[in-house]
Amino acid sequence: MAFVIRFFGGGATAAPGLIALKIDPNLVRKLNKEITFGSVIISGTNGKTTTARLIYDVLSTKYKVIHNRQGSNLLRGIASTLISQSTIPGKLKFDLAIWEVDEATLPESIKNVYPKTIVLLNLFRDQLDRYGEVDSIRVKWQKTLITLPKDTTLILNSDDPGISILEKSHKGKTIFFGVGDNHVRLPEVTSVVDVKHCLICGANLIFSAQLSSHLGKYRCSNCDFKRPTPNVSAVNLNFKPDFSTSISLNANGQTLNINYSLPGLYNVYNILATSATASLYKIALPTVKNKIETFSSAFGRFQRTKIQNRELLTFLIKNPAGANEVIRTISKLSKNNLLVILNDKIADGRDVSWIWDTDWEILKDKTRDVFVAGTRCFDMALRMKYAGIGLSKNNIYKEVNYSILSTLKKMSNKNTLIVLPTYTALLDVQKTLNRIGEDVTKWQKQ
Amino acid sequence: MAKTMTLNICHLYPDLMDTYGDKGNIITIQKRCKWRGIDINLTNITIGQSLPASGFDLYFFGGGQDKAQTIVGKDLMKKGQTLKKAADNGTVFLSICGGYQLLQKYFKTKTGEIIKGIGLFDAYTVGSDNRMIQNLMIKINPELEQEIKSVYQTTNYQLPTTNLVGFENHSGKTYLGKNTKSLGKVIKGAGNNGEDKTEGAVYKNAFGCYLHGSLLPKNPHFADYLISKALERRYGKVKLKPLDDTLEWQAHNSAMEKAKE
Numbered sequence: 001m002a003f004v005i006r007f008f009g010g011g012a013t014a015a016p017g018l019i020a021l022k023i024d025p026n027l028v029r030k031l032n033k034e035i036t037f038g039s040v041i042i043s044g045t046n047g048k049t050t051t052a053r054l055i056y057d058v059l060s061t062k063y064k065v066i067h068n069r070q071g072s073n074l075l076r077g078i079a080s081t082l083i084s085q086s087t088i089p090g091k092l093k094f095d096l097a098i099w100e101v102d103e104a105t106l107p108e109s110i111k112n113v114y115p116k117t118i119v120l121l122n123l124f125r126d127q128l129d130r131y132g133e134v135d136s137i138r139v140k141w142q143k144t145l146i147t148l149p150k151d152t153t154l155i156l157n158s159d160d161p162g163i164s165i166l167e168k169s170h171k172g173k174t175i176f177f178g179v180g181d182n183h184v185r186l187p188e189v190t191s192v193v194d195v196k197h198c199l200i201c202g203a204n205l206i207f208s209a210q211l212s213s214h215l216g217k218y219r220c221s222n223c224d225f226k227r228p229t230p231n232v233s234a235v236n237l238n239f240k241p242d243f244s245t246s247i248s249l250n251a252n253g254q255t256l257n258i259n260y261s262l263p264g265l266y267n268v269y270n271i272l273a274t275s276a277t278a279s280l281y282k283i284a285l286p287t288v289k290n291k292i293e294t295f296s297s298a299f300g301r302f303q304r305t306k307i308q309n310r311e312l313l314t315f316l317i318k319n320p321a322g323a324n325e326v327i328r329t330i331s332k333l334s335k336n337n338l339l340v341i342l343n344d345k346i347a348d349g350r351d352v353s354w355i356w357d358t359d360w361e362i363l364k365d366k367t368r369d370v371f372v373a374g375t376r377c378f379d380m381a382l383r384m385k386y387a388g389i390g391l392s393k394n395n396i397y398k399e400v401n402y403s404i405l406s407t408l409k410k411m412s413n414k415n416t417l418i419v420l421p422t423y424t425a426l427l428d429v430q431k432t433l434n435r436i437g438e439d440v441t442k443w444q445k446q
Numbered sequence: 447m448a449k450t451m452t453l454n455i456c457h458l459y460p461d462l463m464d465t466y467g468d469k470g471n472i473i474t475i476q477k478r479c480k481w482r483g484i485d486i487n488l489t490n491i492t493i494g495q496s497l498p499a500s501g502f503d504l505y506f507f508g509g510g511q512d513k514a515q516t517i518v519g520k521d522l523m524k525k526g527q528t529l530k531k532a533a534d535n536g537t538v539f540l541s542i543c544g545g546y547q548l549l550q551k552y553f554k555t556k557t558g559e560i561i562k563g564i565g566l567f568d569a570y571t572v573g574s575d576n577r578m579i580q581n582l583m584i585k586i587n588p589e590l591e592q593e594i595k596s597v598y599q600t601t602n603y604q605l606p607t608t609n610l611v612g613f614e615n616h617s618g619k620t621y622l623g624k625n626t627k628s629l630g631k632v633i634k635g636a637g638n639n640g641e642d643k644t645e646g647a648v649y650k651n652a653f654g655c656y657l658h659g660s661l662l663p664k665n666p667h668f669a670d671y672l673i674s675k676a677l678e679r680r681y682g683k684v685k686l687k688p689l690d691d692t693l694e695w696q697a698h699n700s701a702m703e704k705a706k707e
Contacts, residue, residue: 125465129579129615133465133511194511196461202517344704350581351613353467353658376704378697382663385693386470386477393692 017079028075031082032113036095037063039113040277043101044121044163046322047270049298050262051121052100054274057291058283063096075108104131107144117280118145119155119273123162124213124321125194125357127349134194138162145169155276157269158230159215161205162195167228175280177272178230180250181237182209182217184265189328190359192320200225212265212328213321232276234268241332243302243313247271249289251279260292263302264329266322300426307436310408311416316426318348320357323420327363330418335368337417339407341400341425342372342380348422352376360387369411371395373403374425400428405436451681452485453673456502458545459510459518460490466615468508468542470660474669475504482687484677493517497525503676504538505529507545509658515544519561522548526564533566538676539652542661543616546647546654547571553618567647567654568623575617581705582614582635582657584645587627590671597674598667599688603695609633610665611701612657620656622647629655634705651675664697 020027032039040059042052056067068081078099085093101109103123110118120141123134131137145154150172157163158178167174195214198205203222210216219226234247243263249256249271260271271292278288297303303314315330317323317340330336344350360383370391372380377396384391395410397403404419411417421429457472476486491497510518522529529549533539541549549566556573563570586594591608598605610630619639622628628638629646637645637656646655653672655661662669670686677684 128466129613132577135511135513192464193461194465197513197517351467351579351615351658353470353613353660356467356470356473356660356663357464376700378693378700379664382693382697383470386473386663 016083017076017081020079020083021076028079028082028112029114031086031092032097034092035097038116039097039099040117040119041099041101041106041109041113041115042119042121042273043103043106044157045103045124045126045319046325047121047266047273048100050267050301051119051270051273052098053298054270054292054295055119055277056098057295058274058278058288059096059098059281061287061291062281062283064094065096065098066094067098068100075105075112078109078113103137107140110144110148115152117153117155117277118148119277120157120163120166121269121273122157122160122215122321123194124319125192125354126319126321127351129349129351130346134162138166138199141166142169148172153280155273155280157215157273158228159211159217159269160195161199161214161218161225161227164228165199165225175232175276176228176230177232177269177276178227179211179237179265179268179272180230180233180235181211184211184237184239186239186265186328187331187362189324189362191324192357198223198225212325215269230272232272232279234272237265237268239263239265239329239332243329249275249285251275251285254285256285256289258289258292260295262295262297264325266325267302300421300430305433305437307433308408310411312419312433313416314419314421314426314429316423317420318423320354323354323358326420327359331362331366334366335415336363336366337369337407337411337415338363338367339371339373339403339417339419340380340384341403341419341421341429342374342376343422343425344376345424347424352379355380355383360384360389364388368415369395371397371403371407373397373400374422400425401432404429404432450483450485451677451684452487453479453676454487454501454503455489456497456505457488457490458505458507459492459521460508461492462514462518463508463510463545465511465514466509466543466658467660468658471508471540471542471662472506474660474662475506475673478666478669478673478689481689484673491525493521497528499528500532502532502537503679504540504672505532507539507541507549509543509545515548516561518544519548519563522564523562529564530566533650533652536651536679538672538679539566539654540672541652541654542658543656546656547618547620549652549654550620550647566652567649568626569620569647569654571618571620573617574619577615577617578636578640578656579615580613580635581611581701582637582645583609583611583633583702583705584630584635584637584657585609585633586630586668587648589627590629590648594667594671597686598670599686600666600691601688603691605667606695608667609702610655610657610661610668611698611705612659612661612665614656615658616656620647629653659701664694664701666691666694666698
């Protein structure tokens with residue numbers, strides 16, 4: 001059946017999978033059972049796309065890997081990827097699968113793909129109108145993890161108490177990753193903290209190091225719950241002005257310095273999760289280093305584009321924890337030209353309250369020209385006003401495409417423009433950039 | 447020269463009841479006071495801390511996760527008498543979602559468990575299976591409407607409406623006691639319970655509602671009304687200096703359009 005659907009399926013991400021699941025609801029289950037080295041599931045609020053791509057690059061050095069790369073991370077996206085990589089008559093062209101999975105659909109995905117490995121990055125408040133509370137997501141995860149067989153391995157963030165606690169719901173092996181430094185050399189940000197109490201006894205958590213939100217070194221003030229010692233860790237984090245980073249990575253008793261072109265603390269965690277996964281699959285550390293150093297980031301996560309001699313840096317923002325880390329990273333620059341695009345479509349979250357949980361205030365004296373756009377541009381403009389960030393009324397745009405063109409015109413040539421779009425806005429940004437890019441090429445050819 | 451006025455704000459459980467972006471309300475009150483040369487003292491009170499018996503002009507109480515709400519509910523019992531007395535004396539309260547629920551008589555969960563509130567509002571909430579998640583728009587009650595119209599002024603904008611707009615996200619259904627006034631009537635959305643078209647509750651100068659968004663930034667008329675009421679307690683009737691609220695009303699109107707979709 002698989003190849004039939006592939007034949008009719010065409011290019012859309014999830015459509016063929018959707019049809020396939022209608023014909024055979026057990027399709028994903030059946031095909032996953034046949035994968036020689038099984039599946040790796042990656043989930044968490046922030047970083048799953050980047051981490052999945054990093055893990056893909058690293059594991060591809062040894063395995064024939066598939067990955068639901070297009071970002072359609074619901075079950076039908078998985079089904080589509082499986083179908084597209086199967087031959088007549090339903091034979092798999094790969095021996096290992098990487099599934100990037102939405103927090104809300106993790107339980108359903110686990111039941112369908114029999115993962116050998118589950119990588120869980122973090123849990124933060126995110127689009128509460130879609131996902132609900134952090135606590136309730138975690139409870140659903142715990143109920144599913146407890147059903148896993150012993151031979152599944154969990155790879156968990158030791159620094160997030162809401163993630164490390166999951167070890168207790170699992171019968172098999174757990175590998176922890178975390179940051180060893182007690183401070184990060186980035187500006188302080190007033191962050192949202194979603195885990196303040198021990199998830200076992202309810203007493204206060206005491207943080208001896210708090211790196212971002214509720215990530216850090218913690219212990220319970222009452223019982224013996226505390227941050228587990230990570231098996232894979234990073235120290236000497238150095239965030240450079242050109243948005244590259246260097247770290248010392250410790251894994252399997254070896255230490256290596258890695259320099260790579262991804263910004264911010266959040267990417268350190270993505271790299272640690274990748275390294276922990278690589279160690280489980282016995283990939284040599286120098287290979288891991290090489291793949292990380294040559295990695296180019298996922299769509300819109302940190303994207304450098306040159307348009308008409310101007311540099312554009314695009315960072316996806318979608319929730320307070322992620323946006324705070326991006327703001328913190330760019331606040332190292334002093335004269336930011338900023339275009340923030342706030343949409344409120346379903347994929348963005350229809351509730352825009354989260355911009356008030358985000359610490360825009362730290363950009364107050366670090367901006368030059370500020371622009372806002374999107375379906376909720378006036379909410380964003382208001383947030384800027386109350387954060388004390390100067391914004392001209394002529395720099396507010398509803399329409400994304402026009403906002404980019406106009407912003408580029410208003411900027412002087414040599415400046416970099418930092419674009420912070422929400423998810424659906426990012427899609428519009430890409431369209432515009434592709435189009436301008438093409439126009440530029442055409443014009444140059446004439 | 448006129449004496450500088452000071453507004454004493456108490457933010458209740460800011461570390462636990464902080465999930466839905468309600469912090470924007472505090473930022474808004476702070477900024478709108480600052481722009482008028484009014485000083486702000488902000489005190490954060492959380493679990494285990496004692497609440498001074500008097501001295502606050504305005505209490506703010508936001509929404510949090512269910513688990514946090516349970517922890518806060520227990521601690522609130524110790525502060526209940528002080529808060530009720532303050533409300534009786536006309537102190538201003540703005541409570542939203544979880545905070546609003548905890549100021550009511552009780553919350554009955556889906557499993558029938560009763561979580562006691564402090565009963566500042568004569569109202570109660572019952573857990574339900576359907577979550578009410580959407581833009582919410584209300585017509586403010588007629589009495590408040592008159593008061594807001596008499597208080598609110600802006601430099602460049604006629605007050606076009608006294609409606610409030612925000613975003614609701616709750617599964618508890620709130621029912622008001624017979625003599626309890628609602629904050630307003632639902633135009634779009636569910637409000638208190640999705641049944642009787644009421645939204646929020648009013649007791650003297652204490653207000654409860656389900657409006658996130660944050661509420662005050664894009665409802666500047668209500669923000670100024672709360673500020674003037676809070677100042678009135680110690681300074682008598684105060685005429686607030688008008689501000690340029692063009693952007694506030696643009697955000698208000700665009701949210702209204704969203705609510706109507």
